[in-house]
Amino acid sequence: MTGPDPNKVYPNENIRQVVFIKNVVKRANIVVGDYTYYDDPDGAEKFEEHVTHHYDFLGDRLVIGKFCAIARGIEFVMNGANHRMRSVTTYPFNIMGGGWEKFSPKLKDLPFKGDTVVGNDVWIGQNVTVMPGVHIGDGAIIAANSVVVKDVPAYCVAGGNPCRVIRKRFDDGLTEYLLSLKWWDWDAEKIFRNMEALCSGDLEKIRNIKDI
Incomplete structure (x- = not known):
């Protein structure tokens, strides 16, 4: 056995509140890696509804890596x-109609933060809000009820409103090793062969993995 089929909506047919996100999104501006899942008993298949204010004409993308747990x-x-923030008022007159539409702001007048990027093997807790343009590094953990307003480094635990780094998960040496290892890019058989090391609390086991 080498694990579930990454191309199925439900990795486990007996737990249908969990879906592999890449198999339920339809927007071209949302890109999600293999095995990343969303867990929601109220309809995990509706993940796209949780990506708001996402308009094609702006060109921003939501990019999520592999093996993330959301x-x-x-x-x-x-x-x-x-x-717009550089004018006297921030009120969006143009979307209300009634003649106000002629006061549409130019795109250059709107704040634009670029793509929102979530790395690989990221765990995001319940009721988290991620603001535009944020980058969350590989292996990071975001605590429940957080509002992520700025970048979170790899392999850090972060939480709060606004979200701040609480601690590093590992020492710098192990973090650098894991970032170079990129286990999430292994094929399914190699992941299965090394599952014990990946899941062990004995962190030295990862340094003795098979078939580097």
Whole structure:
């Protein structure tokens, strides 16, 4: 056995609140890697509803890596939520109609933070909000109920509103080793052969993996 089929919606047919996200998204501007899942008993298949203010004409993407675990209540707020800030008022007159539409802001007048990027092997707890343009590094953990407003480094635990780094998961040497190892890019058989090391609390086991 080498694990579930990454191309199925439900990795385990007996737990249908968990879906592999890449198999339920339809927007071209959302890119998700293999085995990344969303867990939501209220309809995990509706993951795209949790990516808000995401408009093709802005060109921003949500990019999520492989083997991420995303809990219910996530919201990725994209750049379309931004209002102009350099004018006297931030009010979006143009979307209300009644003649106000002629006062549409130019794209250059709107704050634009670029793509939102989540690395590989990231765990995001319940009811987390990720703001536009944030980058979350490989192996990071985001605590429940956090609002992520700035980048989170790889292999850090972060939480709060605004979200701040609480601690590093590992020492710098092991973090650098894991970032170079990129286990999430292994084929399914190699992951299976090394599952004990990947799941062990004995961190030295990862340095003795098979078939580097």
